[in-house]
Amino acid sequence: MIELYDSQRAMRNMRKAAMQRGVVAVLDVGTSKIACLVLRFDGTERLNDGEGVGAMAGQAGFRVIGAATTRSRGVRFGEIEAMQETERAIRTALQAAQKMANIRVDHVIACFSGASPRSYGLAGQVELEGHVVSEQDVSRVLSACDVPAYGEGREVLHAQPVNFALDHRTGLSDPRGQLGQVLSTDMHMVTIDAVAVQNLAHCVKRCDLELAGLASSAYVSGNAALVEDEQELGAACIDLGGGSAGVSIFIKKHMIYSDSVRIGGDHVTNDISMGLQIPQATAERIKTFYGGVVATGMDDRELIEIGGETGDWEHDRRTVSRAELIGIMRPRVEEILEEVRARLDAAGFGYLPSQQIVLTGGGSQIPGLDGLASRILGQQVRLGRPLRVHGLPQAATGPGFASAVGMCLFAANPQDEWWDFEIPVDRYPARSLRRAVKWFKDNW
Amino acid sequence: MQQVNSDTPNDPAPSRWSYRFQRLMLTPLFRKVLRVGIPFCLTFAIAAGYLSDRDRQDSIRLAVADFRHQIETRPEFMINLLAIEGASPSIEEDIREIFPFDLPASSFDLDLESVREMIVGLPAVADADVRVRQGGVLVAEVSEREPVVVWRSHDGLALVDIEGVVTDELDARSERFDLPAIAGAGGNQDVPGAIAILEAAAPIKANVLGLVRIGERRWDLVLKEGQRILLPEENPVRALERVIVLSQVQDMLERDIVVVDMRLSDRPTLRMNERAVEDWWRVTKLTVGAQQQ
Numbered sequence: 001m002i003e004l005y006d007s008q009r010a011m012r013n014m015r016k017a018a019m020q021r022g023v024v025a026v027l028d029v030g031t032s033k034i035a036c037l038v039l040r041f042d043g044t045e046r047l048n049d050g051e052g053v054g055a056m057a058g059q060a061g062f063r064v065i066g067a068a069t070t071r072s073r074g075v076r077f078g079e080i081e082a083m084q085e086t087e088r089a090i091r092t093a094l095q096a097a098q099k100m101a102n103i104r105v106d107h108v109i110a111c112f113s114g115a116s117p118r119s120y121g122l123a124g125q126v127e128l129e130g131h132v133v134s135e136q137d138v139s140r141v142l143s144a145c146d147v148p149a150y151g152e153g154r155e156v157l158h159a160q161p162v163n164f165a166l167d168h169r170t171g172l173s174d175p176r177g178q179l180g181q182v183l184s185t186d187m188h189m190v191t192i193d194a195v196a197v198q199n200l201a202h203c204v205k206r207c208d209l210e211l212a213g214l215a216s217s218a219y220v221s222g223n224a225a226l227v228e229d230e231q232e233l234g235a236a237c238i239d240l241g242g243g244s245a246g247v248s249i250f251i252k253k254h255m256i257y258s259d260s261v262r263i264g265g266d267h268v269t270n271d272i273s274m275g276l277q278i279p280q281a282t283a284e285r286i287k288t289f290y291g292g293v294v295a296t297g298m299d300d301r302e303l304i305e306i307g308g309e310t311g312d313w314e315h316d317r318r319t320v321s322r323a324e325l326i327g328i329m330r331p332r333v334e335e336i337l338e339e340v341r342a343r344l345d346a347a348g349f350g351y352l353p354s355q356q357i358v359l360t361g362g363g364s365q366i367p368g369l370d371g372l373a374s375r376i377l378g379q380q381v382r383l384g385r386p387l388r389v390h391g392l393p394q395a396a397t398g399p400g401f402a403s404a405v406g407m408c409l410f411a412a413n414p415q416d417e418w419w420d421f422e423i424p425v426d427r428y429p430a431r432s433l434r435r436a437v438k439w440f441k442d443n444w
Numbered sequence: 445m446q447q448v449n450s451d452t453p454n455d456p457a458p459s460r461w462s463y464r465f466q467r468l469m470l471t472p473l474f475r476k477v478l479r480v481g482i483p484f485c486l487t488f489a490i491a492a493g494y495l496s497d498r499d500r501q502d503s504i505r506l507a508v509a510d511f512r513h514q515i516e517t518r519p520e521f522m523i524n525l526l527a528i529e530g531a532s533p534s535i536e537e538d539i540r541e542i543f544p545f546d547l548p549a550s551s552f553d554l555d556l557e558s559v560r561e562m563i564v565g566l567p568a569v570a571d572a573d574v575r576v577r578q579g580g581v582l583v584a585e586v587s588e589r590e591p592v593v594v595w596r597s598h599d600g601l602a603l604v605d606i607e608g609v610v611t612d613e614l615d616a617r618s619e620r621f622d623l624p625a626i627a628g629a630g631g632n633q634d635v636p637g638a639i640a641i642l643e644a645a646a647p648i649k650a651n652v653l654g655l656v657r658i659g660e661r662r663w664d665l666v667l668k669e670g671q672r673i674l675l676p677e678e679n680p681v682r683a684l685e686r687v688i689v690l691s692q693v694q695d696m697l698e699r700d701i702v703v704v705d706m707r708l709s710d711r712p713t714l715r716m717n718e719r720a721v722e723d724w725w726r727v728t729k730l731t732v733g734a735q736q737q
Contacts, residue, residue, distance in 0.1 A: 098467065
């Protein structure tokens with residue numbers, strides 16, 4: 001179990017080094033765009049190390065000094081498909097961001113939405129060695145979680161302890177120092193395809209950078225788009241991206257479920273392109289300018305020139321009404337939302353005390369989406385924009401940058417993961433020898 | 445219109461090498477080296493290469509020296525005259541004799557401090573102040589030593605100032621009758637004390653011949669008829685005053701006394717003339733005899 005986290009530990013160390021140097025880049029590898037932000041840490045994040053979240057939501061410690069976006073290439077469903085192309089796109093974004101920041105970046109924290117994340121709930125239980133819960137006990141209970149067989153070729157991306165219970169008391173966020181007999185924990189684990197991670201790591205390495213962290217985009221965009229009480233009381237964040245829609249459910253400030261639906265905005269564009277027989281680029285343009293999901297009588301009269309370059313006058317002067325466009329888009333959007341609904345139902349979202357749903361990501365900008373979503377997903381739906389962070393350019397404050405902003409927060413104050421705790425002592429060989437001696441002493 | 449050739453870079457992506465180059469240029473250390481280090485090294489190398497030739501070095505050195513000389517010999521910086529203030533003619537002559545520079549000279553070459561020390565080094569000079577005045581005049585303000593006593597020693601007569609420094613030789617005592625005389629080895633070591641004693645001796649000034657230093661530690665006041673007043677080491681003035689008071693009241697010094705010994709203040713002692721003693725004995729005998737009879 002422990003060997004598996006060596007790479008995660010290495011990445012954590014790298015992240016620490018990057019923090020010490022003060023500059024780190026975050027990279028959101030999406031299907032439709034690649035966004036890169038360069039963060040500078042001022043070293044003031046220790047100021048509000050205390051209880052709760054400060055006035056700036058714990059993000060006073062860093063500042064965005066460079067931001068760049070480029071059209072993504074070679075990525076489908078949030079997974080890298082053509083390495084060379086993706087590498088070039090990453091290079092473009094990074095170069096522009098470095099140029100804006102006017103500093104060289106060596107460490108990058110990346111997130112991606114694809115690679116079919118799967119989420120598991122783990123439970124572990126140990127008897128305490130003493131009466132007081134120590135760090136070692138926490139480590140032991142975390143290692144005592146029975147890990148499911150998540151299959152060959154998959155890797156653990158997140159493993160976060162979400163709850164501790166001591167004897168009959170549950171809901172403890174930090175059991176250290178408390179008295180009790182039996183310590184148990186609940187852990188949330190997300191696994192992804194190892195190949196996707198390796199591809200991304202390779203691309204990043206080809207750009208002369210070091211990968212200092214990985215995150216699931218559903219998780220980080222939930223971090224950015226959900227406000228504090230939503231995270232506390234229970235909410236789902238749906239990140240409608242280009243190639244896939246990420247779903248993450250939060251309660252008590254922890255993510256408890258994460259999944260992704262492999263349909264996204266690109267499919268809507270594809271539908272328009274096929275339905276109207278126009279090139280992909282035009283379809284994308286029409287979608288962003290005139291798209292919608294609720295048709296009104298006015299839309300029948302609004303004609304859109306869809307153009308063409310064939311030289312045939314008739315063909316090049318085609319028009320469609322906006323109602324037609326909406327008629328193409330709506331079924332696909334409904335399909336996405338229904339798919340999301342199915343995932344939420346499977347996760348038991350309906351049993352949460354609060355069922356707030358937040359739509360974010362570039363796809364959430366379709367006019368009228370909130371109405372449609374509230375019909376499919378439930379009454380409490382709102383459109384979410386990412387938190388405001390220091391120095392973020394206006395162009396990067398839209399919902400499409402939720403995961404990029406979430407990555408900043410993730411870099412500034414990361415959640416404790418399994419590998420952030422110490423290795424339990426009884427895993428060390430010296431300790432096992434001592435245990436053998438102890439056993440002899442006890443029995444002879 | 446769409447471009448047919450897909451290879452033509454509509455592609456915004458930088459090539460690997462341009463990307464690397466840009467990253468290199470954004471490295472802080474590299475930029476610093478490029479901005480400061482390379483220009484510095486280049487300038488240094490060019491200058492070193494140019495100056496490594498010996499002929500060039502010499503010509504540059506020569507030009508610098510020439511320029512320096514030109515400035516130094518400008519009339520504004522030349523000194524044409526040595527003016528000496530506050531010195532008697534003989535001392536002035538001495539100063540002019542020892543003044544080591546040939547005038548006119550540049551004021552850059554003159555070392556005023558050494559000139560000053562040289563002048564102060566003369567025995568008759570107490571202090572001197574040397575400066576350059578406008579118009580190329582070197583002014584030496586000299587304050588002379590004032591002789592206060594004539595000191596007779598084994599080497600002859602000398603004039604001594606208040607600090608005990610011999611300012612001049614004297615051929616005959618008659619040249620300076622206005623000054624009191626002292627004698628004895630080490631007489632010049634306590635000139636202020638001698639002056640004080642002589643001042644205290646003002647009431648009997650007509651009788652005073654001079655002071656003699658005894659054992660380089662105390663004074664004897666010598667009076668005209670060979671009488672001596674031996675003064676103690678401590679508080680000689682007070683002892684002398686006592687003697688003067690005695691002499692005024694009892695005309696002590698008028699009598700046949702050779703020495704008044706005041707060295708022990710508790711026990712002033714008188715030594716009388718030999719004949720006076722005999723007389724005294726005789727007179728005493730007479731009185732004693734008369735009494736016995």
